[in-house]
Each structure stands twice: as structure tokens, then as C-alpha cells.
Amino acid sequence: MNIVIGLREMSGIADRLRSEGKRIALVPTMGALHEGHASLIRLARGNADVVVTSLFVNPAQFAPGEDFSRYPRNLTGDTELAQKAGSDMLFTPSAGEMYPGDFRTYVGVDELSTLLEGKFRPTHFRGVATVVAKLFHCVKPHIAVFGQKDAQQVVILRKMVQDLNFDIQIVVAPIVREPDGLAMSSRNVYLTPAERRDSTVLHRSLQSAVQQIGAGERNPSAILQTMTRVISGVRSTAIDYISIADPVTLRERTSLTAGDEVLISLAVRIGSTRLIDNCLITVPQ
């Protein structure tokens, strides 16, 4: 496995690959890879000649007091998993080279960044958009693969790509879940065994929403109420938000009509661990 650290080196490799007519796919990750990431790498593998997986725990997307310093890191395990899933290269830039002391330039996607997650993490998406723009310029991919798990991130990055005219195709892979429904996340390792059992409530609440809509419920408030009841039934939980929104504008829906696509998303703290999950559905006839 080719591990590239330097930004100029990565950019030079990308130039060479492009001049040879190779199609480059980028899978941006923060490392601590799991089966969800493996599915992104496999999807990239099927759509490109060369798959670059970037591993970078991006300080710009963590606020002070968040889990930047304890975010799990595991380069050996990551290398193995990425290789097995079909990655040709790991790009593991250093924080010092990515964000030198005089770093001052940020990419911001207005409005979308202030909703949902943005209410609780006001600088998060500025950090995400900025690091992804930087990775795009270093790796020069034709396509980039992201997970639907971070639904709002996908919406914002699609908007950034469109607004700033990045000539890069964004491909989104479905959420990968544990057998009991918990969405895979590098942060799941923070959960105690009891919290791990409680954490399935996120998925159960989403299922309850889908069932209600399937049964004809068209009032978002009623659905949100049921979801809240399901989650609050588990004592270790604290809800940051539950949302039924338009999947492009992220504006809350006040009613549902057959054929609408809606994004049902939520953030719930289980003990001291903050988890997110979502589901994208089309309202049936």
C-alpha cells in the first residue's frame, strides 16, 4: 500500500495519473475505518482506476471541548482494511502541513451550515467544506465518495461542488449498520456496553417514522412526537434534534405529500457520546 504524506507529493502523483488518462477516486475519511468506510472504498473501486483513501482527523471541524484529541486513531488497522477493500493509496497528510500557523482561508456554505447539526456545531461544516476543498485540490479526483450516514455533510458538499464549480462527481454510499441496526461510526467505540445496547434506539425511532409514513401518517409533528417518545423511553438518551426536512434545502417539512423525498435525521447523546443517524425516504401513495 502506497502511503503518501506530503501535499506536493500527492498533487504530483495525481498529475501523473491524470496525464496517463487514469480516473481517480477519492474517499475522504478521518481514519478509524470500519465496514462503512470499506463500503465507500469498494464503491470507489468500481468507479475509478485509482482509489485514494485520505485519513485525516481534521481539527477544523471540531470545536473546543469536542472529541478531537480522543478521536480514535489506528493507522495499522486502517491500512489493512483500506487495502482489503481495494484502495490503492492512503493519503495521510500532517495537521502541520494542512493547517500551518498562518492558515486563514475557509469555505463556507451559508444557511445549510446553520441548520440541524450546525445548530449544535456552528463551525463544523466550515471545517468540513474547507478540508474537503483542500483534499480535492491535492488529490485532483474525478469522483469522491461519501457516506449517507453524514447526510447533512453530503448536502453541503454537493452544494459546495455545484457553487464553486468543482469538476468532481459526488457519489454517496448507503449507511452500513450493525446487525442490531446501529449505524456504523468510528465514535461507537466510546459507548459502554450498556450504552451500546441503548444506542439501537436511534435506528428504532427512524423505523417507527418509516412505519408511520407507510401507514399513512402525513403530519410531521405527529411523527416527531412518536420518535421523541421512543427515544425518551431510553433513560441514557438526550435528544439534540429530530428533523423531517427537505433533502436539498434542509428546511423542515410542515406536511408530507405522496412522492416527496424527505430526510429524517436526528442527533442523540447516549451518555457522553453523541450519535447521528438518518433515513431518506419517498412518501408513498
Place this chain on the structure above:
Amino acid sequence: MNIVIGLREMSGIADRLRSEGKRIALVPTMGALHEGHASLIRLARGNADVVVTSLFVNPAQFAPGEDFSRYPRNLTGDTELAQKAGSDMLFTPSAGEMYPGDFRTYVGVDELSTLLEGKFRPTHFRGVATVVAKLFHCVKPHIAVFGQKDAQQVVILRKMVQDLNFDIQIVVAPIVREPDGLAMSSRNVYLTPAERRDSTVLHRSLQSAVQQIGAGERNPSAILQTMTRVISGVRSTAIDYISIADPVTLRERTSLTAGDEVLISLAVRIGSTRLIDNCLITVPQ
């Protein structure tokens, strides 16, 4: 002369040129081209296989009440001048395609954008950085040529290129002046004949600064005082700012030492026309 309007078309042409191994230079302009622009195009011509001159009056860099709507436009004259100077292509995107109604993504360079011009035009450089990022992604140049006339713009775009890892070389061309010293600018056409005569005071004040430094003056306050006196001697003038600053951080200098490079810059209104000028000098022994 090949005139390209569509963003996707431009991007496709850039891909083709790059796959043929051609080196692309971009000269971003707002049109109303003059000899200053011609010098940029000639510089680009000497450094690339294909020179693309973009003409786009960028609404995002004008505040309400500024001169966006009356900014001079002259496609026929521009085409002639650009061709004569050696441009292979004009890229003239439409405002509608550059900024569709749901446009929300901006590139901001913190701190640098709030100083000097930024104090009087708080959203100006966000608009500049954003449109240049967009043009870079459409035209995919190897080098981009800017004029030293817009000194702060150059500082901010260099920072953006460095921070966001754009793989593009920024080349800066010296200021081109009228025989009487006035820096060429598309906005000079706004001046009445009397204002046009008064406008030479900007250059004269810069010359007085250079002379003082040459004569051994090392106190920026004293130099600024003289410049202010020179400019205020002309009745139609109103000073927005005069600055003696570090050319990278744009922080005001409180003293000068031999070997220092300093940026002396100013913005002065002559009647209702706002003009800027600057000079970059190294403090002699």
C-alpha cells in the same frame, strides 16, 4: 477569437487542452480592458501555450450602492485588445450561470480581508476570492496573472491559493501608468477632466513617500503625514486610507529597517470616483 460562455464548455475545453499537455494561463478581468490588462495578457502569453482571458463583472464583489451597474462594459473593444495582446480565448460567463438564485458558498480569507480596502468594502474580498476560486475550477489554469494595481487582492489570492492548496502559480504584473503617473484603471473613465488632472496626486503622494524613505526617513507616521498633506492639497480629494504595511500580513508598520519590503497603499476619492494605488519598495541601507 474563441469566445466561450458556458461553464461546462469551458471546463471541457480545459480538460482537452490539459490532456494534450498544453499549459493554460488565466487572466481574470472584469472587462473594460486597458493597457494594464494588455500587459497581463502579454505576460501570460510568455508563460503558457494557451491564454484564456475571463471577462466577468462579478456582482459578488460589489456592495449595494457601489458601481456594479454602471461599471464600464465594452465586449467589442475588449475582444480586439485581448486578441492583439495575445489571448487565445475569452471566457465570458453569464451572471445567471455563475450565481444561480440558490448560490450560497463563499471563500473567505480571514483578517487580510478586513484590513485596508476591507474596512471600506467589507464583503469585497469574499466576492473576489469566491469568483476566482470558481474561475480556477472552470478554466483549470496552470498559472493565473493578476495586476499589482490591486495589491491587497494579490495578497489575499496568494493566501487563498496557499491555504486551499490550489495547484496554480500566481504571477503578478507591475502597475501600468498613464504618462502623468495615474495608474490605469477601468474606473478612470468616471473622472471629469478636472478630476482627471487632480487624480495624479495619488501617484505624486506615493513618489513623495519613496523620496522620503530614500532620504532616510524611517518613521512611517512622518511619511503618512506628508502623503496626507500632499493629497489634501488637492481640493476634490477625500482620503479613505493611506497605509505603510507588511506586504504579506498587511499589518501596519510602526518603524522601518533597511532591507524591509513594505507596501505603501492608498484609496482616495476624487469627487465621486474612488481610486486606489500602491507601491512596493524595499527600504534601502
